[in-house]
Structures are given as C-alpha cells and as structure tokens.
Amino acid sequence: MNKRLVYVCEGGDCSEKGSIDLHGDLKTMLEERDPEGVNKLRKYPCFGGCEFGINLVLYPDRVFYSRVKHGDLGAICDHLVGAGPKVDRLTGAVPADVEQITYDLLDTGF
Amino acid sequence: MALLLTRASDAPRETLAEYAAAGGYEALAHAYAGTLAADEIVRRVTESGLRGHGGAGFPTGRKWALAAAVDAPKKYVVANGGEHEPGSRKDRFLLESYPHRVLEGTLLCARATGASGAWIYVIEDMADAIASVRAAIDEAGAAGHLAGVDVQVTLAPTTYVAGEESAALEVIEGKKAWPRKKPPYPGQPGGGLWGAPTTVNNVETLAWVPGIAREGPAWFGAGALLCTLDDSVRRPGIHEVALGTTFRALVYDLGGGPRGGAAVKAILPALSSAFLGAGALDLPMTYDGVKAAGSGLGCGGVSILEEGACAVERVLEIARFFKKEQCGQCPPCRMETNTLAAVLEKVHSGAETGDFVAQAEKIAAFARGKGNCSLIEMAAAPVLSALRLFPGDFAQHARHGRCAD
16 A cells, blocks of 8 residues: 545535544544554645535545545545545546645645 | 824714814715816815725725716715724724714715715624714704715624625625625626615725815825724824825834834734835835835734744734634635645644745635635735745744744
8 A cells, every 4th residue: 555645624614514524434444444554644724625525635646536425435445445446436526726736735745 | 283083082973063163064065066066076086196995095086986987877885894904993983983074975975976875884893883973874964964865874794804895785785794706896887786886985085085075185195094003012093194104103103112112023014914024114104115015005904023023923813813704705715714824833833844935825826816805815915924024933933833032
C-alpha cells in the first residue's frame, strides 16, 4: 500500500451533510482494515466545493471524491487498502480550479 | 473647524429646531421650491468630490447621476446604516446624534435621483439610533419636510454581511441578508428594491450632503471623513478629519498615541484593509494616496499595532472574524476564510505549516474576483499585508508557537 493522506472536509456545508460522522466511520473502518496506519486520516477546513459535498481528497494521489455518502465508504476503503480500484463514479464533480487549488495547497504542506 | 460634527460629542440628539437653526433643511426647501434643481444637486455633489464612506469610496455624484439618468417608473433610496465592521462607530453616532442631517441627505438624494421612497437601514441592536431616527422622521414629517417621500426604517440583522448594499436590499425585501450577484447593480433596473433602481448610500455619505447642497461644493473643501479610533490608542473616539490629514496627526494629535506608549509598528486603516507599516504615519489620508500605498481608507475605523505587539495574534483575530462572518453563500469565500484562518491557527500554535506564505497567497489568488460581494477581498488584505510587513513575527510563531521574548 502507498502512504497517503485522506482529507475529509469539515466545512460548514459538508459538516451539515454529515462529514464529521463520515470521518468517524471511515476512521473506524481504517483502524480495522489498515492497522499499520498507512492511510492517515485528516480533517480539512473547506475545499470550496461546497455544493458537491461531502468532499474527500486523497493525497498525493490527487483524487477528489465528491457527494460521498456513507454507502460509498466500503469502496473507498477497498481502494485505500489496495483491495479495489479508485472509485471513479465519485470523481470529476467539482470545478477544475477547485481541484487545482486543493492540490496546490497540499503541495505546499497545508 | 468641524463641518459635520459641530456639536459636543456627548450632546443629546440634535432636534429639528437645532438643526434648522444651523441651516438644516434649507437646501431641501430650495429643492422643493424649484430654486435648487435636481441636476444642480447632482452637480454640487459631484464637484465636491464626495465619495462613499461605507468603505468602497465610489464617487457619490457619479452614482447619483447614473441613478437620475435611469428612466424607471419607480426609484428608491436607501440610507445604509449597516455598520457592522468592528472598530467603526461613526454611522451609529451620526444616527444617534445627527439624524436630521442623515435624513435631509436621504431626501436630497431622493429629489436628485427621482426616487419616491426611502429606507433608513439601521442595525437592530442600535436602540438609541433607531429611536433617534424615528423621532427625526416624525419631526420632519410634521414640519412638511418629507413632501410625499415615504421614509421607512428597516432593522438590519447583526451579521457582518448585512451591511453590504445588496444584502441590505434583501433584508428590506424581507429576505435573508445575503449579497446579490452583480450586475445588475442596485442603481440599475432589476438590481434594486423589487427590481426598481435604488441608490444605496452610506449614512455618513448622506450626512455630508446637506452642507454641500446648501453651501456649494467648495464648502466640502478638499473633502473630509469621520474616523473611529479604537482602543489601541490612548483617546479612542470618533473624529472628523480633513482629507490630507496624516495618520500621525490622527493617531498622535487626536488619539493621544499608542495606548501602551511604544512606537507605532503598523496602521490598519480599516479592519478590511491592508496593514501599512510605520513609514505610512506621515502619509496624508487621501483615497488615492492610501490606495497607492497598498491599502484603503475603508470606513475609517482606524487601529494601530504598536511595537512589541504580536502581528500574528492580531491577524489571526481578524481571520477568525471573517471566517465567522462570511455568510456561507459563495463556496470560494467559505474556502478562503476557512483556510486562511486554518493556516494562521497553525502558524500561531507552531504546528507544522509548510510554506504558509505561499499558502495564503494561493488561497487569496484562487478567491480573487469570485463571490457576490467584496468580503472575499477584505478577508485576504490584512493577512497578505501582515505577512509581507512582519515576516519575522510569523516565522517566530511558526517555529516556536509564540512571540520572541
């Protein structure tokens, strides 16, 4: 498995849609399926893709998942632990500049 | 000699009789009598150089000329007293102490632009101002000064963006205080109240108008503005200053100098403006001069940072304010205000930040020009300027989570 950071948006819109609970559920799943902690779960203040939330970003993969629901966590977790492909149906929703600024900021260590 | 604040700062509300004795409602009487034409009012305001004192500094005469030129069955005027910027209290003070000057300015604007209705927009927690304005409207109505113009008071919520002009229109229409997408601007067809062209002016801007309309543009001289000095100086308060006055004269002569007695480290001309270094103390306060120096006069809520004070803490405080007060309508603004605050929280606490200067610049560049209102620019200006002016403060905090000893 590749080391990666997994960011879950905790901005106003995403948290209203349940991102805090989703973060907690993903944390529980990863503790079970990734006990070595290769995937580090983080909260992110706001990606600016509010209307497409809940948003979740994988870095350094530069994968931007949108409209993530609890039911998507199994497939996301499969990908994170190397047991499945990237979940393409959750990608490509946010404007390109939102994705770009997110990766630009993560590149600077934010 | 003061032109606008002609009474003691603790004087009670100026009554109609007191205002009339000082020349109040003379210009309006001439306007109603036909001896001061609408286009002459606009000419006088234009030639005076009066600009919007709510923060944007747009030339008032140009705004009025555009409104007057619009052919529409209904037009309106709004006196915007939605003074939500921390550190600014001059609009509240004018509404409490000089309500007739604001009211006459509003009525002159209505006359000049052909408006039939006017709203005075006051924040709901300004109890004294609300009472004062309502009393002034009653007095002016009884004296015949309203001349058929329907003047109403609308209470604004206390949220920051409620003072933005199109958010004020939304509130008056009974909706949530969210800025509108522009264009159309409020003065254009489709952009104002219920679609009618609406001239929105800051309360202070309107308070200057009666003197200009009555005495002519030369009365305003080189221009003037009200500045609110906060408690970063020894004598906080509201001061009328001529344009061209230096920041040094404002801070030291009127404000008594920095509260702690140290030298000035930086000047913040308004919360939503960029910091200026101490070298700007001798900069004359003019719209163009302050803009050329990289900042803006804004609404004149002036604060200073003195030597020994932590720039990081002050900027973090401002970033937290904008994070809390962004209305949530525009995703780029949410992203900007949330992430700028997060970057600064990390710097402040000494958490691992990476290249925080690049982060702040990238965030601001992403947000620039987006969003329905100018809050998106306001949030970035103090942060970016402080990062440029005080790199040592930020580097120290980023490394150690505290200021240098």
